[in-house]
Amino acid sequence: MVQTESGGERKPIVQEALVQLIVFRLGTEEYGVRIEQVKEVTITPDIARMPKTPAFVKGIANLRGDIIAIIDLEERFSLRRGKADVSTSLTYTLAIEAHDYTIGIVVREVPQPLSLPVSAIERAPEFLQDSNIQEKYIEGIARFDSRIIIVLDMMKLLTPSEIMQLNPRAESSTARSRT
Amino acid sequence: MRSREQEYREIFMAEALEYYDAMSRHISELEKNPQSEQPLNELFRLMHNLKANARAMGYMDLGEVAHRMETIFGLIRSKEKAFSGSITGVLFGGIDTIGAMIRAIGENQELPNAESLLENLERLVRGEEPILTDEEVAVDDSRKLELSDLVYIQIKKLDHLLNLVGELIIDRDRIFTLGQEIGNPALQSAAAHLFRIADELQYSVMDARLVNVGSLFNKFPRVVRDVATTEHKEVNLSISGQDIQIDRNILQIITDSLLHLVRNAIGHGIETPEERIKAGKPPVGEVALEAAIERDDVLIQVRDDGRGIDVEKVRSKAVSRGLVNAQTAASLSAPAVRALLFEPGFSMAEEVTEISGRGVGLDVVKLAIDSMGGQLRVDSELGKGTTFTLVLPTSIAVKGALLFELEERSYALLLMHIDSVVSLWPEELHVVGGMLLAEVQGENVPVVGLRQLLHSGDEPLASADTEELIGRQDIIIVNYNNRRLGLIVDRFLRQQNIVIKPMTQPLDKIDLFGGVTLLGNGQVCLVLDVPALTRVFLAKRP
Numbered sequence: 001m002v003q004t005e006s007g008g009e010r011k012p013i014v015q016e017a018l019v020q021l022i023v024f025r026l027g028t029e030e031y032g033v034r035i036e037q038v039k040e041v042t043i044t045p046d047i048a049r050m051p052k053t054p055a056f057v058k059g060i061a062n063l064r065g066d067i068i069a070i071i072d073l074e075e076r077f078s079l080r081r082g083k084a085d086v087s088t089s090l091t092y093t094l095a096i097e098a099h100d101y102t103i104g105i106v107v108r109e110v111p112q113p114l115s116l117p118v119s120a121i122e123r124a125p126e127f128l129q130d131s132n133i134q135e136k137y138i139e140g141i142a143r144f145d146s147r148i149i150i151v152l153d154m155m156k157l158l159t160p161s162e163i164m165q166l167n168p169r170a171e172s173s174t175a176r177s178r179t
Numbered sequence: 180m181r182s183r184e185q186e187y188r189e190i191f192m193a194e195a196l197e198y199y200d201a202m203s204r205h206i207s208e209l210e211k212n213p214q215s216e217q218p219l220n221e222l223f224r225l226m227h228n229l230k231a232n233a234r235a236m237g238y239m240d241l242g243e244v245a246h247r248m249e250t251i252f253g254l255i256r257s258k259e260k261a262f263s264g265s266i267t268g269v270l271f272g273g274i275d276t277i278g279a280m281i282r283a284i285g286e287n288q289e290l291p292n293a294e295s296l297l298e299n300l301e302r303l304v305r306g307e308e309p310i311l312t313d314e315e316v317a318v319d320d321s322r323k324l325e326l327s328d329l330v331y332i333q334i335k336k337l338d339h340l341l342n343l344v345g346e347l348i349i350d351r352d353r354i355f356t357l358g359q360e361i362g363n364p365a366l367q368s369a370a371a372h373l374f375r376i377a378d379e380l381q382y383s384v385m386d387a388r389l390v391n392v393g394s395l396f397n398k399f400p401r402v403v404r405d406v407a408t409t410e411h412k413e414v415n416l417s418i419s420g421q422d423i424q425i426d427r428n429i430l431q432i433i434t435d436s437l438l439h440l441v442r443n444a445i446g447h448g449i450e451t452p453e454e455r456i457k458a459g460k461p462p463v464g465e466v467a468l469e470a471a472i473e474r475d476d477v478l479i480q481v482r483d484d485g486r487g488i489d490v491e492k493v494r495s496k497a498v499s500r501g502l503v504n505a506q507t508a509a510s511l512s513a514p515a516v517r518a519l520l521f522e523p524g525f526s527m528a529e530e531v532t533e534i535s536g537r538g539v540g541l542d543v544v545k546l547a548i549d550s551m552g553g554q555l556r557v558d559s560e561l562g563k564g565t566t567f568t569l570v571l572p573t574s575i576a577v578k579g580a581l582l583f584e585l586e587e588r589s590y591a592l593l594l595m596h597i598d599s600v601v602s603l604w605p606e607e608l609h610v611v612g613g614m615l616l617a618e619v620q621g622e623n624v625p626v627v628g629l630r631q632l633l634h635s636g637d638e639p640l641a642s643a644d645t646e647e648l649i650g651r652q653d654i655i656i657v658n659y660n661n662r663r664l665g666l667i668v669d670r671f672l673r674q675q676n677i678v679i680k681p682m683t684q685p686l687d688k689i690d691l692f693g694g695v696t697l698l699g700n701g702q703v704c705l706v707l708d709v710p711a712l713t714r715v716f717l718a719k720r721p
Binding site for chain 1: 586588633634680682683684685686688689691692695697701702703704705
């Protein structure tokens with residue numbers, strides 16, 4: 001990162017470092033995640049709904065023996081415009097390595113890999129602060145061949161407290177003291 | 180199953196051979212470097228341990244040799260003797276004799292005669308020259324090298340093995356189901372074979388993890404003595420069922436609980452000798468630690484013949500602590516009142532004593548037992564004594580569960596927490612105070628729709644209405660801490676042994692689920708946690 005910031009000013013002759021993204025569509029826009037954060041892309045496995053979780057947590061699924069939580073970012077960011085719920089049609093799941101666990105993000109269309117120069121990613125403009133996707137989850141905006149791709153910072157988005165939107169409840173206080 | 184005697188003998192043999200190897204190593208080192216203290220200390224320690232083990236097993240001759248050898252090493256250590264000259268020969272010979280004796284024990288043969296060695300050791304102690312025969316001076320070049328029949332293995336490795344077997348069982352079930360769906364006979368027979376092999380593998384791994392309850396129980400005589408001394412009480416501990424076997428990790432989890440219960444029994448249960456005599460009891464209190472097998476479970480009981488639990492005192496204490504209101508408290512039965520002892524924040528000790536009042540109460544014990552799907556019960560008779568019973572699974576890997584359907588998904592409840600299952604018509608359910616009640620085995624049990632319980636928000640449950648119930652209701656009666664609760668589910672499925680995988684982060688924050696299991700059809704099945712369900716119900720009942 002540091003290299004490219006200074007490199008951008010000097011217009012280097014050497015080929016610029018590339019960043020690889022996995023690009024997917026949420027609502028009407030394209031979003032990207034750095035490829036090293038993506039463990040695999042698969043057809044969404046059977047999801048077991050889990051009571052007592054926020055609505056955007058679709059449930060849990062068995063991914064090659066690992067039990068992972070599956071979340072729907074369209075619902076998380078209120079990007080769905082009258083479309084059917086994801087659980088009714090064939091969808092894809094990106095398994096993302098977040099912190100010390102894996103989490104699945106469900107998307108409607110096949111995610112595509114995309115390589116672009118690091119300099120194509122700009123910092124997110126201020127106005128996004130007011131939008132549903134809070135700025136802190138956005139690493140930057142990539143402009144590439146007239147496409148605009150919002151690059152998400154999965155590590156910030158997928159902290160346990162973000163996912164669970166945890167509010168301590170009285171009934172679970174005794175159980176939590178177990179750990 | 181092997182007898183305890185035989186198992187102890189095998190352990191003794193393994194340790195003795197290990198000691199022998201270490202002794203040979205250390206004495207060679209000492210010969211090269213007679214001033215070095217470390218090998219000398221080690222030799223002294225090894226002789227001491229061998230002496231103790233041999234005497235405990237009844238091999239007195241071996242114990243005697245080790246004892247005399249220990250004495251000499253002690254003298255060398257305290258610089259009263261030097262490791263040189265004829266002493267060296269005698270000690271080398273002594274270690275060879277020890278090796279020969281251990282081998283003889285292992286082969287069930289008569290122990291070699293050690294008379295001349297013992298005499299020589301005696302002479303050395305007296306400061307005389309040993310008399311070595313030619314045979315003893317000659318270096319024994321016919322020695323055999325041997326390896327122990329036992330291996331020590333880290334529990335971590337066994338844990339890993341067990342996890343892998345768990346995964347294998349899940350895949351096996353999946354292949355078995357697929358085989359039946361596809362209907363190919365070759366696949367089916369291969370799947371059936373895999374089924375048997377995996378089963379056997381699972382039981383072998385589980386078996387390798389089993390240890391005798393005695394390995395924990397045998398630490399208690401000392402604990403009891405110390406606690407009794409501090410509390411100025413006289414206590415006799417009796418132990419039984421040491422050879423009952425249980426998973427090592429379960430034993431690990433209950434170690435603190437058992438320690439707590441035993442301390443409680445002495446601290447709060449057993450009276451002082453004066454009080455006991457006044458009450459017409461013998462001055463020495465009895466504490467018993469017992470293990471027994473009941474069906475697939477292991478029962479561990481901590482029993483004392485002390486003052487017992489005063490139900491009325493517990494009742495008023497629970498009210499003053501705000502655990503129940505006075506009206507409810509008055510209507511509770513004695514077992515229900517005793518169950519209050521396991522509530523968080525309840526401690527009966529009037530004053531904090533060094534032994535019993537460590538700020539942890541029975542609730543911590545209860546949580547530890549809950550965490551592995553066990554149960555904790557208490558029985559008591561005022562003035563006669565108290566019995567705590569731990570009902571534990573033999574193994575953590577596989578648990579019996581009842582599978583049922585709710586909203587077209589499978590869920591599981593552990594059989595350990597299930598009292599019974601009933602199917603009732605709406606007319607057989609009554610609404611009392613907004614709550615459904617069913618009469619099950621002569622007792623009124625509150626009943627709640629599991630769907631409502633799982634989907635309710637933070638607000639209390641809506642008042643129940645039998646009109647909303649259509650047709651027969653499948654109800655699972657669960658039991659936790661003496662509270663019975665009926666859960667209405669859509670449909671009972673079947674009983675099955677399941678391998679529980681812990682809930683992964685970040686979903687492990689939801690305590691309603693004890694984990695997940697994968698069914699033969701690949702479906703993920705949530706395992707509901709009865710203690711948490713009961714707590715939610717109590718917090719939200721209308």
